[in-house]
Amino acid sequence: MNLSYLFDPEHWQFGVAGGFPQLILSHLGYSALALLFGVIIALPVGLYIGHTGRGSFLAINAGNAGRSLPTLGLLMLMVTLLGLGLLPVLIALTVLVVPPILTSTYAGMRAVDHSVVDAARGMGMRPWQVLTRVEFPMALPVIMGGFRSAALQVIATATVAASVGLGGLGRLLIDGLAVNDYSRVLAGAIVVAVLAVVLDLFLALVQRWVVSPGMSGQARRAAT
Amino acid sequence: MITFDDVVKVYPGGSTAVDHLTVELPTGKLTALVGPSGCGKTTSLRMINRMVRPTSGRVLIDGEDVAGQDEAKLRRGIGYVIQHAGLFPHRTVLDNVATVPVLLGKTRREARAAAIGLLERVGLSEEFAKRYPAQLSGGQQQRVGVARALAADPPVMLMDEPFSAVDPVVRGQLHAEFLRLQQDLGKTIALVTHDIDEAIKLGDRVAVLRQGGILAQFGTPQDLLTKPADDFVAEFVGRDRGLRSLSFDSAAALPVRPPAEAPDLVLDDAGRPVAWRSVGDLGGVFQVTDSLRVVTDLAISSPVGIAVRVDADGRADGIVSHHDLADHLVARRRESASA
Numbered sequence: 001m002n003l004s005y006l007f008d009p010e011h012w013q014f015g016v017a018g019g020f021p022q023l024i025l026s027h028l029g030y031s032a033l034a035l036l037f038g039v040i041i042a043l044p045v046g047l048y049i050g051h052t053g054r055g056s057f058l059a060i061n062a063g064n065a066g067r068s069l070p071t072l073g074l075l076m077l078m079v080t081l082l083g084l085g086l087l088p089v090l091i092a093l094t095v096l097v098v099p100p101i102l103t104s105t106y107a108g109m110r111a112v113d114h115s116v117v118d119a120a121r122g123m124g125m126r127p128w129q130v131l132t133r134v135e136f137p138m139a140l141p142v143i144m145g146g147f148r149s150a151a152l153q154v155i156a157t158a159t160v161a162a163s164v165g166l167g168g169l170g171r172l173l174i175d176g177l178a179v180n181d182y183s184r185v186l187a188g189a190i191v192v193a194v195l196a197v198v199l200d201l202f203l204a205l206v207q208r209w210v211v212s213p214g215m216s217g218q219a220r221r222a223a224t
Numbered sequence: 225m226i227t228f229d230d231v232v233k234v235y236p237g238g239s240t241a242v243d244h245l246t247v248e249l250p251t252g253k254l255t256a257l258v259g260p261s262g263c264g265k266t267t268s269l270r271m272i273n274r275m276v277r278p279t280s281g282r283v284l285i286d287g288e289d290v291a292g293q294d295e296a297k298l299r300r301g302i303g304y305v306i307q308h309a310g311l312f313p314h315r316t317v318l319d320n321v322a323t324v325p326v327l328l329g330k331t332r333r334e335a336r337a338a339a340i341g342l343l344e345r346v347g348l349s350e351e352f353a354k355r356y357p358a359q360l361s362g363g364q365q366q367r368v369g370v371a372r373a374l375a376a377d378p379p380v381m382l383m384d385e386p387f388s389a390v391d392p393v394v395r396g397q398l399h400a401e402f403l404r405l406q407q408d409l410g411k412t413i414a415l416v417t418h419d420i421d422e423a424i425k426l427g428d429r430v431a432v433l434r435q436g437g438i439l440a441q442f443g444t445p446q447d448l449l450t451k452p453a454d455d456f457v458a459e460f461v462g463r464d465r466g467l468r469s470l471s472f473d474s475a476a477a478l479p480v481r482p483p484a485e486a487p488d489l490v491l492d493d494a495g496r497p498v499a500w501r502s503v504g505d506l507g508g509v510f511q512v513t514d515s516l517r518v519v520t521d522l523a524i525s526s527p528v529g530i531a532v533r534v535d536a537d538g539r540a541d542g543i544v545s546h547h548d549l550a551d552h553l554v555a556r557r558r559e560s561a562s563a
Contacts, residue, residue, distance in 0.1 A: 113310075113313075115306060115307070115308055115310040116310050116311070116312060116313070118275075118306060118310060119304065119306055119309075119310030119311070119312075120310075120312070121275065121299070122273060122275060122299055122304035122306070122382075123299060123300070123304055123323055123324050123327070123372075123373075124295075124296045124297065124298070124299035124300030124301075124324065124327055125296065125327065126296045129327070134312060137314040138312075138313065138314055211314075212313075212314035212315070212356070213356060214313050214314045214315065214316070214356030214357065214358060215313055215314045
């Protein structure tokens with residue numbers, strides 16, 4: 001294994017076009033935008049379907065269909081339709097992250113104990129209050145699980161941006177292959193993998209912070 | 225007062241859950257709705273706070289039709305306790321109890337301060353305040369459920385099988401504590417249960433419902449035990465209802481003989497009964513405030529067939545043999561038959 005490209009300090013300088021910091025930032029940028037759009041689309045739909053129980057076939061089928069779409073193929077189709085640019089990449093990546101967020105939101109909502117919702121309604125919470133104060137916090141552990149899996153997928157897949165002329169860590173793979181520089185390809189693969197692991201650890205911390213201790217294993221049943 | 229006025233509930237698909245129910249649950253009393261599954265008791269309860277809408281007829285609280293009221297506001301004024309408590313698992317015990325006051329516009333701080341007092345009322349110390357429901361036993365969760373329902377001090381409370389998810393020993397404790405609490409608070413309570421013993425123990429009034437949502441009998445627990453309206457009620461109340469009905473009769477009217485008529489009874493210097501000379505063990509004593517059921521039990525289980533009555537200081541002041549008791553019960557039966 002030739003790690004010379006990865007450990008070359010020149011490639012780690014800030015502000016250098018094609019250097020690791022700049023590639024990581026743009027890679028994270030595409031991923032974050034796709035996740036943002038994914039949450040904006042999938043979270044309300046999943047909450048609505050889970051809260052009302054209406055249209056559950058949509059959540060399940062959209063989930064399955066979305067999963068089977070090849071991101072690279074979709075990206076090429078979008079480029080053909082819309083031309084080069086950021087938009088086709090964001091669409092393709094958003095289509096990738098919507099299914100896990102949608103299905104986990106729906107699943108989390110359906111798993112909320114019905115008697116707790118009944119108690120909330122019976123105590124005089126309005127439907128919106130039941131959703132935001134009871135159902136959502138109770139579904140959050142499952143929703144966070146779906147979000148983390150979406151984040152991992154998008155970090156791994158955002159390399160496709162480079163295939164249509166954009167930046168990101170995919171540049172190292174595409175350019176490295178083009179000039180038979182396997183040290184560069186290896187560096188790209190390693191950085192993507194490390195980035196995914198670090199991001200997942202970060203999201204695990206976020207999850208601990210936003211999910212109530214009562215919902216996780218942290219509040220274990222006292223011996224009685 | 226909660227009034228059911230000719231209430232019918234037919235579910236889509238045609239099954240009748242409640243069939244022309246007309247009944248009044250008196251203010252400040254606990255009314256138990258009891259019956260086999262499918263008798264419409266829970267449906268009836270849920271029509272009081274509009275969780276279920278009647279197909280026809282009206283449900284009124286203190287003369288006001290609930291149908292005209294804003295659902296959420298109506299429910300905030302009615303305590304609601306369900307089986308398994310239905311606590312919010314993501315909130316601490318304290319925040320669970322503070323739920324309704326916060327909905328009513330109190331600050332979280334005020335509501336939490338008041339919640340501590342409520343936890344004490346249901347027998348939970350302050351150390352439970354910061355725990356989550358998953359860290360409590362079933363009985364403790366149920367107590368929190370009651371505290372949560374009491375938080376806004378509602379005049380009316382609805383309880384749906386509140387004690388059926390806990391083991392019999394804990395249930396007995398919860399019953400006793402709850403009766404004490406209700407004696408202080410005097411809420412108007414509708415309580416659903418499938419357990420006739422629970423209904424008789426807790427209810428000031430009992431409404432027995434039968435399959436198809438028909439009211440079979442409404443009355444005091446004593447009415448049910450002594451004058452069941454029909455075979456269904458008689459059977460539902462159980463075979464030993466004669467014995468159980470004695471729980472409602474005071475021993476005050478029971479004639480006793482002077483203790484001297486039982487020479488076998490050993491007394492200490494103060495005149496307190498100690499034992500039976502021939503067999504030893506005394507078995508137990510009763511006071512004038514006890515029920516005939518207690519006396520009957522003593523007379524039957526006593527080795528010499530005699531129950532001993534004591535005064536407030538524990539001194540023997542009378543004896544009853546099981547023959548005397550049987551005569552009294554027969555006479556009492558004749559009296560109530562001719563009345």
